[in-house]
Amino acid sequence: xxxxxxxxxxxxxxxxxxxxxxxxxxxxxxxxxxxxxxxxxxxxxxxxxxxxxxxxxxxxxxxxxxxxxxxxxxxxxxxxxxxxxxxxxxxxxxxxxxxxxxxxxxxxxxxxxxxxxxxxxxxxxxxxxxxxxxxxxxxxxxxxxxxxxxxxxxxxxxxxxxxxxxxxxxxxxxxxxxxxxxxxxxxxxxxxxxxxxxxxxxxxxxxxxxxxxxxxxxxxx
Amino acid sequence: xxxxxxxxxxxxxxxxxxxxxxxxxxxxxxxxxxxxxxxxxxxxxxxxxxxxxxxxxxxxxxxxxxxxxxxxxxxxxxxxxxxxxxxxxxxxxxxxxxxxxxxxxxxxxxxxxxxxxxxxxxxxxxxxxxxxxxxxxxxxxxxxxxxxxxxxxxxxxxxxxxxxxxxxxxxxxxxxxxxxxxxxxxxxxxxxxxxxxxxxxxxxxxxxxxxxxxxxxxxxxxxxxxxxxxxxxxxxxxxxxxxxxxxxxxxxxxxxxxxxxxxxxxxxxxxxxxxxxxxxxxxxxxxxxxxxxxxxxxxxxxxxxxxxxxxxxxxxxxxxxxxxxxxxxxxxxxxx
Numbered sequence: 092x093x094x095x096x097x098x099x100x101x102x103x104x105x106x107x108x109x110x111x112x113x114x115x116x117x118x119x120x121x122x123x124x125x126x127x128x129x130x131x132x133x134x135x136x137x138x139x140x141x142x143x144x145x146x147x148x149x150x151x152x153x154x155x156x157x158x159x160x161x162x163x164x165x166x167x168x169x170x171x172x173x174x175x176x177x178x179x180x181x182x183x184x185x186x187x188x189x190x191x192x193x194x195x196x197x198x199x200x201x202x203x204x205x206x207x208x209x210x211x212x213x214x215x216x217x218x219x220x221x222x223x224x225x226x227x228x229x230x231x232x233x234x235x236x237x238x239x240x241x242x243x244x245x246x247x248x249x250x251x252x253x254x255x256x257x258x259x260x261x262x263x264x265x266x267x268x269x270x271x272x273x274x275x276x277x278x279x280x281x282x283x284x285x286x287x288x289x290x291x292x293x294x295x296x297x298x299x300x301x302x303x304x305x306x307x308x309x310x311x312x
Numbered sequence: 313x314x315x316x317x318x319x320x321x322x323x324x325x326x327x328x329x330x331x332x333x334x335x336x337x338x339x340x341x342x343x344x345x346x347x348x349x350x351x352x353x354x355x356x357x358x359x360x361x362x363x364x365x366x367x368x369x370x371x372x373x374x375x376x377x378x379x380x381x382x383x384x385x386x387x388x389x390x391x392x393x394x395x396x397x398x399x400x401x402x403x404x405x406x407x408x409x410x411x412x413x414x415x416x417x418x419x420x421x422x423x424x425x426x427x428x429x430x431x432x433x434x435x436x437x438x439x440x441x442x443x444x445x446x447x448x449x450x451x452x453x454x455x456x457x458x459x460x461x462x463x464x465x466x467x468x469x470x471x472x473x474x475x476x477x478x479x480x481x482x483x484x485x486x487x488x489x490x491x492x493x494x495x496x497x498x499x500x501x502x503x504x505x506x507x508x509x510x511x512x513x514x515x516x517x518x519x520x521x522x523x524x525x526x527x528x529x530x531x532x533x534x535x536x537x538x539x540x541x542x543x544x545x546x547x548x549x550x551x552x553x554x555x556x557x558x559x560x561x562x563x564x565x566x567x568x569x570x571x572x573x574x575x576x577x578x579x580x581x582x583x584x585x586x587x588x589x590x591x592x593x594x595x596x597x598x599x600x601x602x603x604x605x606x607x608x609x610x611x612x613x614x615x616x617x618x619x620x621x622x623x624x625x626x627x628x629x630x631x632x633x634x635x636x637x638x639x640x641x642x643x644x645x646x647x648x
Contacts, residue, residue, distance in 0.1 A: 101445050107452035145441070171444035173535065174484075175493040193448040193473060196455065198508070264515070271511050274504050276521035 093207060094118045096137035098128060098154070099169070100146050108141070115200060125149060129157040137164060139207055144170035144181060152184045159185040165210040167202060169194070197272060219254045222301055222312055224293070226250055235296040246289045248273050249282075253302065253312040262309035286310070313376055318369050333357060375400065390418050429486070436483040443476050463516070470512055474546060478607055481539050481615060488618040492533045494645065499571060500526040502534060503560050506541035510549075517549040517556060524561035528569050530639040532619050537637075540615055540623075541573065543608040544635050548575035550604075551597055551633070567641035574634035580627040588625060589613040620645060 095117045099105045109119035120135050122128055125146055132140060140158065144151035155166055165187040170177065173191040181189055187206050190199055208215065219226040224235040231247050232239050242250065252269045253261060263282065270277050277285070286302070293301055303311045319326075337350050383392050393415035399405035447469060454465050484491050503526055507514065514521065530537075548558050552575065559574045580588060584595045591610040598604030609625075616623045620640040627633040 101449060103449040104445065104452060107449065107455075111452065111455065171441040171448075174491050175533070175535070176490070179493075192444040193451050193469075195508075195511075196451065267515055268511065271515065272508070274507075276507065276514075276523075278515075278518060278520050281520075 092116065092118045093138040094120060094135070095203070096120045096122065096132060096135055096140045098122045098125075098140060098146070098151075099143040100125065101143075111196065111200075112203075117203075128154050129161065132158050132164070133161060138210070139203065140164055140166045141169050141203075142166050142186075144168055144172060144177070152181055155181070155184050155186060165206045167206055197268065201272070219251060221254050221257050223298060224296070224301075226254060233292070233296065235293075235298050238296050240292045240296055242289070242292065243285075245270070245275055245277065245281075245285045246292070248275055249285060249289060253310060257312050260305050260309050260311045266310065313373055315369065318372070322365070329361065390415060390422065394419075433483045433486050436479060440476050440480040440483070443472075447472060447476070466512060467516060474542075477539065477542075478605075478611060481536075481611055482607065485611065485614050485618070488615075492536060492618060494531055494533055494619075496529045496531055497534055497537075498526075499528050499530055499562055499569065502530070502532075502537055503541070503571070505534065506538045506545065507560075509538060509542055510545045513549050514545065514558075517552055519549060519552065520555070520557040522557065522559040522561075524559060526560065526562050526571075528562060528564060530569055530571075531642050531645050532621070532639060536615050536619055537621075540612045540621075540637065543612050544573045547608060548573065548577055548633070550601065551575075551577040551579075553577050553630075553632075567643065568638055569641075570636050570638040572634050572636045574632060576632040579629040579631055579633055580625075581629055582627075585625065585627055589623070 095112050097105055097108055097112075097119060099108065099121070105121050109121055112119040120137060122131055124131075125148070128146075128149075142151050142155060146154070151168065151170070155168070158164065158166065166185070167188045167190060168181045168186045169190050169192060170181070171192040178189055187210075188202050190202060215228075217227065217229045219228065224233055226233050226247075228247065228251060231242050231244070233242055233250060234240070248270055249266065252266060263279065267277060267279070267282060270282075290299075290302055293299070301312065305311055333354065337354060340350050340353075341347065379396065382396060383389060386392060386395060393408060393411040396408060396411075399408050450469055451466070454462060454469065457465060500523075503523060507521060545558065549556070555576075557576050560571065561574070562569055562571050578597060581596060584593075587593045588595065589609050589612070590606075592606040593610070594604040594606040598606065613623050616637065622638040623635065624638075625633060625635045
C-alpha cells in the first residue's frame with residue numbers, strides 16, 4: 092500500500108483528505124505538529140507528500156527545499172495562492188505538481204495517481220483484463236473468446252472506467268463525470284446511446300448482459 | 313492664446329490710454345501747441361505702445377507654449393507645479409508658489425488614496441485565499457452527504473467559488489502586470505481546462521458541448537483566459553433555453569486566431585447588446601432571473617484588454633448568443 096503524507100494545517104481538510112485517500116486505497120499519514128516537518132517526513136518515509144504552502148509560521152516552499160535536500164520523494168503542492176509567481180516559485184523549488192484550492196476531488200486523485208506512477212516508473216497500462224474480456228487501450232479493441240471488436244473512443248472510455256471499478260456500482264453521473272475528464276463531453280442521452288452500442292458489441296463477442304443496469308443506481312460490470 | 317484673446321483682455325486699458333492721450337492732445341492744442349507737433353507726438357506714442365504690446369504678446373505666448381510643452385510631457389499632470397521651469401516674473405513666482413502649495417496637498421491626497429486602494433486590494437486578495445480553505449473543506453465534507461442534498465450543496469458551493477473567483481480577478485485587474493505571464497498554449501488545452509473547471513455546472517445544466525477546429529497556438533495567460541471563458545460558459549448555462557448546447561469553435565484569419573463561444577440560449581435584446589460589457593449592467597434577462605451582478609462580462613472585457621484580446625458579442629433574442637475572442641498574433645503582442 093502506498094503511503095501519502097498530508098501536511099496541512101486546517102484540521103477539517105486534513106481529516107477529510109486522509110479519509111478520502113484511505114477510501115481510495117492509500118495509507119494516509121498526517122502531520123499535526125509543524126515544528127520539524129522535514130524530520131517527520133524522513134521518519135515516516137512516505138511515497139508521496141501533499142504539502143500545503145500556507146502553513147503557520149513557516150513557508151511551505153522552505154519546507155519543500157529542506158525535504159528535497161535529503162530525499163527525492165515526490166511532492167504535490169496544495170495551495171490557495173495561485174498567482175503566477177507563487178506557482179513558478181513552488182515548481183522551481185522542486186515540487187512535482189501544483190494544485191490550487193478549492194480542488195476538484197477527481198482531479199486531485201488523478202494527479203496523485205499520475206505523480207505516483209511517474210515516480211515508481213510504472214507506465215500507464217496498455218491492456219486491461221477482467222470479466223472474461225481483454226481491453227486493449229492502445230489499439231482501442233476489446234476481445235473475448237478469440238474474437239475482437241473495435242471500439243469508438245467513447246465506448247473505450249466507458250468500458251475502461253467500468254473495468255477500473257469492477258464489481259462496484261458506477262452511478263451514471265460518475266461515469267459522465269469521468270468521460271468529461273477525458274474531453275468527451277457527453278450528456279445523459281448520448282451515454283445511453285453509447286451504452287447500447289457497447290452492449291451490442293459485447294454481445295457479439297459472446298458476453299451478453301455483462302454490463303448490468305442497476306435501476307436507479309447505475310451500471311455494474 | 314490667440315491675438316484676439318490677448319487684445320480683448322486688454323481692451324479696457326487701450327480705451328483708457330486712448331482717452332487719456334486724446335485728452336492730452338486736446339489740452340496741448342488748447343494751450344497753443346501746433347497741430348503738426350501734436351500729430352507727430354501721437355504717432356510716436358502709438359508706435360511705442362504698439363511695439364510694447366507686440367513684445368508682450370510674443371513673450372506671453374512663448375511662455376505659455378513652453379509651459380504647455382512641459383505639461384504635455386508629464387505622465388502625471390498633477391505634478392506640473394513641481395516640474396515647472398523657474399518663474400520669470402514676480403507675478404509668476406507668487407502664482408507658482410500658490411500652485412505648488414495646492415499641488416502638494418493634492419499629491420498627498422492622491423498617494424493616500426492610492427495606498428488605501430492598494431491595501432484594500434491586498435485585503436481582498438488575502439480574503440479570497442482564506443475563503444478557499446473553508447470551501448475546500450466543505451467540498452470534502454460534501455462527499456459524505458448523499459443524494460439530492462449533495463447535488464444541491466455542491467451547486468451552492470460552485471456558486472460560492474464563482475463569486476470568490478470574480479472578486480479575486482476584480483482585485484487582480486488593478487495590477488495585472490504582477491500576475492500575467494504570456495506563454496504559448498494550444499487552444500485545445502485552454503478550452504478543455506475551462507470546460508473542466510465548470511464541468512459540474514455544465515453537466516447539471518444538461519448542456520451539450522461541441523468543439524470545432526481548436527487547432528493552433530495562442531499567446532496568452534492560461535489562468536486569465538480560463539477565467540474569461542468560464543464567465544462566458546456560466547452565462548450560457550444561466551441563460552440557457554430548451555436542450556441547451558454550447559459550441560466552442562476557432563477560426564484563423566491571417567495570423568490571428570479567434571475563438572467563439574456560441575450558445576442557443578434565450579439571447580439578448582438588440583437594444584441592450586451595446587451595454588452588456590458595462591460595469592453593473594444586468595439587462596432584462598439578468599433582472600428577470602435574479603442573482604446577476606453585472607460584473608462578469610465587465611471583467612471579461614477588462615481582463616481581455618490586458619491580454620490584448622478583442623472581445624465581441626452577437627446575439628439574437630430567442631436564438632442565442634455568440635461571444636468572440638480575437639487573440640493577438642505573436643508579432644503584434646507588445647511586451648507586458
